[in-house]
Amino acid sequence: xxxxxxxxxxxxxxxxxxxxxxxxxxxxxxxxxxxxxxxxxxxxxxxxxxxxxxxxxxxxxxxxxxxxxxxxxxxxxxxxxxxxxxxxxxxxxxxxxxxxxxxxxxxxxxxxxxxxxxxxxxxxxxxxxxxxxxxxxxxxxxxxxxxxxxxxxxxxxxxxxxxxxxxxxxxxxxxxxxxxxxxxxx
Amino acid sequence: xxxxxxxxxxxxxxxxxxxxxxxxxxxxxxxxxxxxxxxxxxxxxxxxxxxxxxxxxxxxxxxxxxxxxxxxxxxxxxxxxxxxxxxxxxxxxxxxxxxxxxxxxxxxxxxxxxxxxxxxxxxxxxxxxxxxxxxxxxxxxxxxxxxxxxxxxxxxxxxxxxxxxxxxxxxxxxxxxxxxxxxxxx
Numbered sequence: 001x002x003x004x005x006x007x008x009x010x011x012x013x014x015x016x017x018x019x020x021x022x023x024x025x026x027x028x029x030x031x032x033x034x035x036x037x038x039x040x041x042x043x044x045x046x047x048x049x050x051x052x053x054x055x056x057x058x059x060x061x062x063x064x065x066x067x068x069x070x071x072x073x074x075x076x077x078x079x080x081x082x083x084x085x086x087x088x089x090x091x092x093x094x095x096x097x098x099x100x101x102x103x104x105x106x107x108x109x110x111x112x113x114x115x116x117x118x119x120x121x122x123x124x125x126x127x128x129x130x131x132x133x134x135x136x137x138x139x140x141x142x143x144x145x146x147x148x149x150x151x152x153x154x155x156x157x158x159x160x161x162x163x164x165x166x167x168x169x170x171x172x173x174x175x176x177x178x179x180x181x182x183x184x185x186x
Numbered sequence: 187x188x189x190x191x192x193x194x195x196x197x198x199x200x201x202x203x204x205x206x207x208x209x210x211x212x213x214x215x216x217x218x219x220x221x222x223x224x225x226x227x228x229x230x231x232x233x234x235x236x237x238x239x240x241x242x243x244x245x246x247x248x249x250x251x252x253x254x255x256x257x258x259x260x261x262x263x264x265x266x267x268x269x270x271x272x273x274x275x276x277x278x279x280x281x282x283x284x285x286x287x288x289x290x291x292x293x294x295x296x297x298x299x300x301x302x303x304x305x306x307x308x309x310x311x312x313x314x315x316x317x318x319x320x321x322x323x324x325x326x327x328x329x330x331x332x333x334x335x336x337x338x339x340x341x342x343x344x345x346x347x348x349x350x351x352x353x354x355x356x357x358x359x360x361x362x363x364x365x366x367x368x369x370x371x372x
Contacts, residue, residue, distance in 0.1 A: 020250040021247075021250065021251040021252045022249075022250045022251060022252065022253065023250075025253060029256075046207065048235035048239070049233065049234035049235035049238070049260070050252065052235070052260050053253075053256035053257055053259065053260040054256065061207075063208075064206040064207065064209075065206070065207040065208060066211050066236065067208065070211060070239035070240065071235070071239055074235070074239040
């Protein structure tokens with residue numbers, strides 16, 4: 001995490017579907033303290049209760065997780081809520097929500113990914129462009145994105161890129177994060 | 187649920203570890219509405235976020251779930267929080283908490299149970315008696331308890347009994363719940 005942030009990563013998401021609630025809480029509470037004052041928001045996948053009770057900044061919800069409006073009502077206006085969108089049809093409910101219900105969408109998988117074996121089929125940059133241009137909130141691209149793909153992905157109009165393997169499995173995570181950020185700027 | 191309540195069940199817990207967050211939320215939201223005004227509290231296993239966002243009365247936490255004090259801080263004083271205790275050593279932290287942190291403990295499994303394959307070894311009525319007499323909060327017995335066991339279990343000093351199979355797998359859940367309640371009164 002420190003290497004990624006040194007390289008320019010501007011947000012951190014914790015995802016560990018195999019961890020117990022207790023393990024996830026410990027990890028998130030530790031990270032929240034570690035990142036306090038850094039300006040880098042800490043987002044927890046799926047578990048709004050872990051995020052809220054461990055001092056994270058927000059939760060990222062999938063289509064099979066808690067409904068976004070229910071979490072917004074529980075968590076208040078200052079909690080960050082993101083939603084995974086895997087097809088353009090799923091934007092319909094996003095558009096129907098009042099402003100401030102969801103803060104951003106994560107659109108993907110753009111390409112094939114091994115990180116999430118149960119992921120939806122890849123949408124490619126054409127599918128991503130359709131979602132990014134129709135989304136009423138910032139759209140972050142995710143799924144199998146490597147350093148080499150960054151410029152093509154950014155050209156679809158997304159606001160940002162999320163990666164797991166590209167940085168976490170890199171020999172030098174800081175350098176890779178920096179090169180991804182530089183490619184995003186181009 | 188309706189049959190159990192007609193027979194005298196005074197609380198309902200929802201537990202479905204295989205459900206998605208979305209499925210569990212739908213079920214709990216529906217049940218919360220169904221039970222509104224009944225005076226029967228609705229408790230959700232493990233997922234405090236589902237309980238809070240779907241309008242349940244409380245959450246029941248295990249030793250591998252979120253820490254009780256963290257959920258209490260998040261959920262406020264009127265939310266019911268229960269904790270599973272499988273050995274007397276686990277009472278140490280319960281005793282160390284300030285009053286109102288946890289509302290009750292569920293002690294067990296008393297006997298062998300098939301409902302929860304990963305349950306701890308049975309503690310028997312002797313183990314249950316030791317926990318019930320040392321607990322600073324009401325103690326509910328759980329785990330493999332049938333109608334025939336009720337009087338022996340109540341004789342340990344517990345405040346209540348929780349069952350799954352005994353009622354849910356009964357031919358006549360209402361009649362079985364009533365017979366369990368009558369045995370508890372004896």
